[in-house]
Amino acid sequence: xxxxxKRSETLIEIKDKDLEILFxxxxxxxxxxxxxxxxxxxxxxxxxxxxxxxxxxxxxxxxIDPDYRT
Numbered sequence: 001x002x003x004x005x006k007r008s009e010t011l012i013e014i015k016d017k018d019l020e021i022l023f024x025x026x027x028x029x030x031x032x033x034x035x036x037x038x039x040x041x042x043x044x045x046x047x048x049x050x051x052x053x054x055x056x057x058x059x060x061x062x063x064i065d066p067d068y069r070t
Contacts, residue, residue, distance in 0.1 A: 002035070003051040003059075011035040011054060012046055022048070022059075025066040 001014045001022075012032040014022055021027045029045040048064045061068045 002054050003032070004054050004056070005034075005046065006050050006052055012051065023063055025063055025068060028064075 001016075001019065003012045003014060004010070005012055011034070013035055014030060014032045018030055018032075021030050027048070029047055030051075031043045032046050033043050034041045048059065052058055
């Protein structure tokens with residue numbers, strides 16, 4: 001899955017094995033790889049609050065806020 005960093009507008013690749021972390025509102029960070037250049041970048045942590053879908057749409061609140069029901 002590809003998400004976009006709100007600040008730099010670069011694409012971030014999230015591996016399928018990490019999608020459960022993405023959906024978990026108790027996890028504030030997720031590991032991903034910046035998609036720049038021809039070589040694959042090293043994985044690094046990203047704050048989920050700073051990520052959007054590639055379309056610019058925000059992530060669902062239930063993915064980032066553990067108190068989304070209140």
